[in-house]
Amino acid sequence: MDTRNIGLRNIEVADTKICSIDGENGKLIYRGYDILDLANHSTYEETAYLLLFGELPNTEELNEFNKKLTESRMIPHSLIKNMKNKPVSAHPMDILQSSVLELADYDFNRSDEGKEANITRAISLIAKIPTIVAAWDRIRNKMETIEPLQDNSHAHNFIFMLKGEQPKHEVSKIFDISLILHAEHSFNASTFAAREIASTRASIYACVGGALGALSGELHGGANIQVMKMLLEIGDINNVEPWVKKRLASGGRVMGMGHAVYKTTDPRSEVLATLSRAISREKDTIWYDMTEKVEQITKQIMLESKKILIYPNVDLYSASLYYSLGIPVDLNTPLFAISRIAGWNAHIIEEKFAEAAPKPALYRPKAVYVGRYCGPMGCEYINIINRKPNKLLNNKQ
Numbered sequence: 001m002d003t004r005n006i007g008l009r010n011i012e013v014a015d016t017k018i019c020s021i022d023g024e025n026g027k028l029i030y031r032g033y034d035i036l037d038l039a040n041h042s043t044y045e046e047t048a049y050l051l052l053f054g055e056l057p058n059t060e061e062l063n064e065f066n067k068k069l070t071e072s073r074m075i076p077h078s079l080i081k082n083m084k085n086k087p088v089s090a091h092p093m094d095i096l097q098s099s100v101l102e103l104a105d106y107d108f109n110r111s112d113e114g115k116e117a118n119i120t121r122a123i124s125l126i127a128k129i130p131t132i133v134a135a136w137d138r139i140r141n142k143m144e145t146i147e148p149l150q151d152n153s154h155a156h157n158f159i160f161m162l163k164g165e166q167p168k169h170e171v172s173k174i175f176d177i178s179l180i181l182h183a184e185h186s187f188n189a190s191t192f193a194a195r196e197i198a199s200t201r202a203s204i205y206a207c208v209g210g211a212l213g214a215l216s217g218e219l220h221g222g223a224n225i226q227v228m229k230m231l232l233e234i235g236d237i238n239n240v241e242p243w244v245k246k247r248l249a250s251g252g253r254v255m256g257m258g259h260a261v262y263k264t265t266d267p268r269s270e271v272l273a274t275l276s277r278a279i280s281r282e283k284d285t286i287w288y289d290m291t292e293k294v295e296q297i298t299k300q301i302m303l304e305s306k307k308i309l310i311y312p313n314v315d316l317y318s319a320s321l322y323y324s325l326g327i328p329v330d331l332n333t334p335l336f337a338i339s340r341i342a343g344w345n346a347h348i349i350e351e352k353f354a355e356a357a358p359k360p361a362l363y364r365p366k367a368v369y370v371g372r373y374c375g376p377m378g379c380e381y382i383n384i385i386n387r388k389p390n391k392l393l394n395n396k397q
């Protein structure tokens, strides 16, 4: 058996003051604060401030931070114009990624790599990402884009820009809690991608662009889209058991279940399950009940077949929650990004400007060269006219 830590599991690659996860006991801590306390008492803006600056703000500091956020919500008109030229079939995560990279073109202070300049960019990205996501959804649906509000919360403003009407307070509150829960999660794939890029001293735009690419994958943030597709495919609570059985018997994965770090319930999924149940009951939808059954059957089969317990992760119940609230399925991962940008930014700043030793270094892990085609070393270069066909290009091997 290969006992190496493939996939960097449990390898310590850096120090961080931002987040800690206790996977055995299901605890998630942002800058010393339990995620459940933050979800109960805080707001996304306050949590983003905490992640970025390391302390909870007082009233004056929070007001100043909110002012900066609201002032930065607008995106350049030419960015909207460019979006209008994209095929309407484009995936919202791809649009978000390309738009974030495009924002670098409008940063006329781009060469200033100082900490203050990067914090200003971080705030601007937190503010602008919801505007991009909402604008693209309206553009692809042939609707006029809606300018951001100059007041109201981050969550409220996003739904307003997306739907074109002021959301009820309860709906904004649910989104706000979900944003808090998704804001940070230590060295997950997208955050590590952001830090890895930051370690080269590339710009924050390049780091966030890379993080967005990593987040889009279905084993990471893309799982919440796959969860909803799964529920839609299953279609009825009576179909859950046969569907999950078939899926697992064929070696497939049940999206939204399992986690690389948590060996018990992910604390975020419990809160999201409560919200999903409440909204499903209110709107009389089937999605919460189906999700609960998926969880129960997957746990049962995994225990019987592999003698392992797997638990729901953050993506399982967010899918039914967002769907019951009328969010298009493929916006699930962009919604994750609207929140996670706070954590990414905190890590990028820490990677670029950490003062305490050991200071971050350029990431350069070691790979084991296993020489797939011609043995590890010593291949003789053969002139092209003498080479045998290998039929690799069109997978004809």
Ligand code: COA
Binding pocket: 218, 219, 220, 221, 223, 248, 252, 253, 254, 255, 256, 257, 258, 259, 260, 261, 306, 308, 310, 313, 314, 315
């Ligand atoms: N469905 C079916 N089997 C699963 C599973 C899932 N969701 N999650 C883990 N397993 C199985 C694996 O197939 C593996 O079995 P094996 O040892 O026979 O190969 C075993 O459990 C351990 O899986 P492994 O991939 O090593 O666990 P991990 O802890 O490294 O995986 C994930 C973490 C997230 C990649 C994995 O749980 C997964 O693919 N989940 C679905 C995707 C998802 O929801 N991603 C969002 C994460 S927040």
